[in-house]
Every structure is written in structure tokens, then in C-alpha cells.
Amino acid sequence: MEFLVRTENPLPNDTPGEVRDQSKKGERERAVGLREAGVLKRLWRVPGRSAAIGLYEVEDPATLHDALVSLPMWKWMDITVGALATHHQGKKP
Template structure:
């Protein structure tokens, strides 16, 4: 089952540059694992924003939630999830 997921990530102003760099690289590594596992299928940047739209696939909303919370930046993300059904033209 596919989901459209939006994140808006806001790291706190007080976070050190080192911690930020660390988090970004851990985030990218985890995202790559989720891509290889077929859970994260596409990612787009919302122009002008620190926000991201993604296409995810998971057996259900619980598995999706587990994938999302496995992202190292999850504690600073505001996430919204939209469940998608298959369109008859693609069935």
C-alpha cells in the first residue's frame, strides 16, 4: 500500500553545526536503507521550503509509522500522512 508523506523538519537553533552534520548524514544513510528495502520510493523537495514530499510503500499504517520513526531526524519533523488507493487505470 502506498502513502504520500510530507515532512517539515525544524532542527532547533541551539543545535551545534557538528550535531547537525551528524544528523543529516545519519538521515541520508537511513533513507538509503529504506529505499533499498522498497519502503521509500520517491522524495521531492518543496521549492523554497525545508519540506519534503515522499512516496512510501508499506504493508499498513503501523509499518509506515515504524519506518518514519526510524529516521534520525524524526523527533524534529512535523509529518502528515495520506493513504493512497490504487487507481483503476493502474490496477
């Protein structure tokens, strides 16, 4: 199944710089791992925001949940998930 996942990553304003830097580094490393595992297919940064849009491909929603909560910053994320289906492009089913 494919999912379009939108994340906002607002770390609390009082987060120390060192924690902020380590969180971002961990996030990048985990994204690379998800990409290598074939779970994260594409990732786009949203200009001007601390946000991203990702295309994930997993067996089921539970597997997607596991992938998302494995991200170091997940506890601060506002996450919106949309399941994707193949478009028939005008063809009758």
C-alpha cells in the same frame, strides 16, 4: 499500501552545527536504506524549505510508523501522512 508523506524538518535554531550535519548525514543514510528495502519509492525536496515529500509503500500503517520513527530527525519532524488508493479514472467500479 501506498502513502504520501510530507515532512518538515525544522531543527531547533540552537542546534550546534556538528549535530545538524550529523543529523542530515544520518537522515540521508537511512533514506537510502529505506529505498533499498523497497519502502521509500520516491523522495522530493520542497524548494526553499526544510521539507520533503515521499512516496512510501508498506504492508500497513504500523510498518510506515516504524519506518518514519527510524529516521534520525523524526523527533523534530512535523509529519503529515495521506493513504493513497488507485483511481479508477472514470471507470465504473
